[in-house]
Each structure stands twice: as C-alpha cells, then as structure tokens.
Amino acid sequence: MAFAFHILGTSSSGNCSILETNGTRMMIDAGFQGPRLEASLTKLGFTSAAVDAVLITHEHADHCVGLAALVRQNPTLKVFANRETARRIQGTLKIRPDWQLFETGSTFEFRGLQITSIPIPHDAADPVGFAIDCPAEDQRPARRVTWLTDLGHATDVVRHHCSLADVLVLEANYDDEMLDLSKRPLHLKQRIRGNHGHLSNHAARDLLLSLREWQTTELFLGHLSKECNRTSLVDEVMNAVRNWKNDLRVTVVDPLEDDPISAW
Ligand SMILES: [Zn+2]
Ligand SMILES: [Zn+2]
Numbered sequence: 001m002a003f004a005f006h007i008l009g010t011s012s013s014g015n016c017s018i019l020e021t022n023g024t025r026m027m028i029d030a031g032f033q034g035p036r037l038e039a040s041l042t043k044l045g046f047t048s049a050a051v052d053a054v055l056i057t058h059e060h061a062d063h064c065v066g067l068a069a070l071v072r073q074n075p076t077l078k079v080f081a082n083r084e085t086a087r088r089i090q091g092t093l094k095i096r097p098d099w100q101l102f103e104t105g106s107t108f109e110f111r112g113l114q115i116t117s118i119p120i121p122h123d124a125a126d127p128v129g130f131a132i133d134c135p136a137e138d139q140r141p142a143r144r145v146t147w148l149t150d151l152g153h154a155t156d157v158v159r160h161h162c163s164l165a166d167v168l169v170l171e172a173n174y175d176d177e178m179l180d181l182s183k184r185p186l187h188l189k190q191r192i193r194g195n196h197g198h199l200s201n202h203a204a205r206d207l208l209l210s211l212r213e214w215q216t217t218e219l220f221l222g223h224l225s226k227e228c229n230r231t232s233l234v235d236e237v238m239n240a241v242r243n244w245k246n247d248l249r250v251t252v253v254d255p256l257e258d259d260p261i262s263a264w
Contacts, residue, residue, distance in 0.1 A: 002137070002138075003018040003143065004263070005019050005167055005263045005264075006018045006171070006261070007260060007261045007262075008017075008032065008040040008041075008254075009031075009032060009040070009255075010220075010224075011255030012062060012173065012224070012255070014032040014065070015028075015062055015063050016028070016029050016031050017028055017029070017039055018260075019132055019134070021135075022112050022113060022135060022144050023111070023172055024053075025051045025052050025110045026053050026110070026132065027070075027146050027180075028055045028057070028130060029063040029147075030054050030056070030057060030064055030237045031061070031062045031064060031065055031066065032065065033065060033157045034066055034070070034072075034073075036071065038069075038073075039064040040258075040260055041257075043260055044184060044260055048073040048074050048077075048239055049073060049134060051070070052077070052111065053077065053080060053100070053114065053164065054070065054079050054080065055080045055130050056079065056081040056085055056150070057085075057120075057127060057128055057129060057130070057147070057150065058114065058122065058126070058150065059085050059088040059157065060097050062152070063150075067079065067089065068093050068095060069092070071093075071097045073099075073183065075098075077098065078098050078110070079097040079098060079099055080110070080115070080212065081099065081100075081101065081102075081110075081146060082101065082102055082103065082104045082128065083126075085102050085124070085125055085126055085127075087125075088125050090200070102187065103117075104117055104128055105117060105118070105119055105206055106124055106242070109254070110131065113132055113133065113134060114133040116131040116132075116133075116148075116161075117129075118130065118131060118148065118157060118158065119157060120151040120155075121152045121153055121155060121196050121227060121250075122150045122152055122197070123191065123196040123197065124150070128195070129147050129148035129149070129151070130147050131144055131145070131147075131161050132144065141168040143167065144164060144165050144167070145167040145169075146160065146164070146165035146169070147165065147168050147169045149171040149222055149223040150171060150223065150257045151171060151198070152195040152196040152197045152198065153195050153199070153203070154199070154206075154207040154210070158207070159207065159211060159240070161212045162207065162214070163213055163215065164215070165215070165216050166215060166216060166217060166219075167216070167217075167218040168216045168218070168219050169219070169220045169261055170221060171191070171199045171204060171221075171223040172197055172200070172201045172204040172205075172222070172223070172224060172226060172234045172237070172238075172252070173200060173201075173223050173224065173228075173229065174198060174224075174225045175198050175230065175234075178227075178230075183231055184227075186227075187253055191219070192225075192228075195234075198223070198262040201233060201237040202237060204234075205237050205240055205241055206219065208241045209240060209241060209244060210253060212218060214245065217247055217249060218248075218251075218263050219241075219249065219250045220251050221234050221249055221252045224253065224255045227253070231252045231253075231254050234252045235252050238250050238252070
C-alpha cells in the first residue's frame with residue numbers, strides 16, 4: 001500500500017480523512033453519517049471494514065457523527081481518543097467501540113506509525129489535532145501528516161507542529177465580513193470568533209506567515225464554513241503565503257465537494 005492521504009471532506013458540516021501508508025489505513029475523524037462515509041470510501045475502492053483505526057479529535061458531531069455506523073460495520077476497529085473525548089462520545093452511543101485511550105500531548109504508536117496528539121484551544125472537552133509520522137517506504141522518504149482544525153487561536157504548540165508538517169491540513173473557517181453579515185445570533189458569532197472557537201482566513205494566513213522554518217510542501221485549507229466563507233476568498237488570502245513559500249502546493253477544500261481529494 002503506497003502512501004496516500006485522502007480528504008473525504010472537511011467543513012463545519014463534516015470532517016473525515018484517510019491516511020494509507022505502511023500497510024495501514026488510518027482514519028482521522030468520522031464526521032459524516034454512515035451512508036455518506038461509505039459512499040466516499042467506495043470512491044476510494046474499499047469499505048469501512050478495510051479501515052484499521054480512527055483518530056478522534058473531539059466530540060463535536062462534525063467530527064464523530066459517523067462513528068457508531070463505522071463501528072457496527074467494523075467491530076474490530078481501534079478508536080483512538082483521549083479519556084474525556086471518549087467519555088463524552090460514549091455517552092451518546094449504544095455500542096462500545098474498542099477505545100484506545102491516549103494522554104493529550106503524548107506520542108503513541110500504531111503499526112509502525114508514530115502519532116502525536118496536539119492540544120488545541122477549542123470549546124470541547126479536551127480537543128486535539130494529530131501529527132502522524134509515516135516511515136520511509138520504497139523510494140519515498142518519511143513524511144509527517146498533520147491535521148489541525150477547530151482552533152480558536154494559534155498557540156506556540158500549534159505553530160511548532162505546523163512548521164514540522166510535510167502535509168498540513170489547517171483550518172480557515174470564516175471570512176470576517178461574511179460572519180459579520182450572517183444572520184447568526186450574536187452569541188454564536190462571538191463563540192466562533194472567541195479564543196476557543198475557529199480560525200478565520202486571516203488568522204490562518206497570519207499563523208503561516210509567522211513560521212520561521214517551515215517544511216510543508218502540501219497545504220490544505222479546510223473546515224470552511226458553508227455560510228460564512230468562500231473558497232475564492234481563502235484562495236485570495238493565501239496568495240501572500242504562496243508568494244512567500246513558492247515550493248508549496250495550496251489546496252482550498254470546497255465545503256460542497258463530495259469527492260475525496262488526495263495527495264500522494
Ligand atoms: Zn469543534
Ligand atoms: Zn469542527
């Protein structure tokens with residue numbers, strides 16, 4: 001199984017990706033309902049029974065709503081989460097997944113992959129991002145895939161992990177003006193903008209421009225809000241990043257896109 005990273009979708013409405021490497025299929029978040037999840041996996045040529053493990057970032061529905069269906073299809077699936085996230089999700093489930101608990105901030109191993117959980121500032125019990133170190137395979141050098149969405153602001157830890165990623169998925173949730181003009185209640189706008197909410201397009205850009213040494217070659221901007229953002233706006237804001245780092249491939253993930261987006 002050659003290295004491949006597939007984003008099945010990332011937006012405020014659902015998040016899920018699959019990393020294939022070293023003979024292992026590792027899912028990050030399961031934030032789509034069962035049928036949508038299966039349909040996306042079918043497009044990649046396999047079913048949920050072929051997924052070995054899933055890493056859960058936090059208990060919000062757009063990151064774990066498909067977990068129950070996934071576990072029913074594949075009862076041996078290993079489900080990695082920290083204790084508080086597992087506890088919150090278990091409270092909503094009728095079945096018991098094969099929980100594999102980790103400490104936030106720790107690095108653990110699964111089938112030769114080193115996985116580091118990264119604490120992030122967000123309004124969930126104990127939210128994390130993940131960095132997955134994939135060993136060298138055949139002609140391909142070792143690579144690190146990092147997933148960082150749902151963060152109210154950039155911490156030093158987040159910045160550190162952004163700079164070390166080869167493939168980076170970073171949140172660009174909203175455009176300031178579109179959020180201002182949206183019909184959302186004030187308290188929700190404040191929550192989104194808050195220190196434990198989401199990164200705006202400008203905040204994502206500023207985070208990236210603040211990195212001193214940055215080895216990323218593949219950047220995905222994700223977790224866009226359908227109501228308060230446009231891919232064209234993110235694209236425009238990211239021109240500053242493209243101009244600064246010209247070996248970088250930048251992809252803005254359309255929240256309306258149903259087909260997986262892949263990096264090899
Ligand atoms: Zn969230
Ligand atoms: Zn989310």
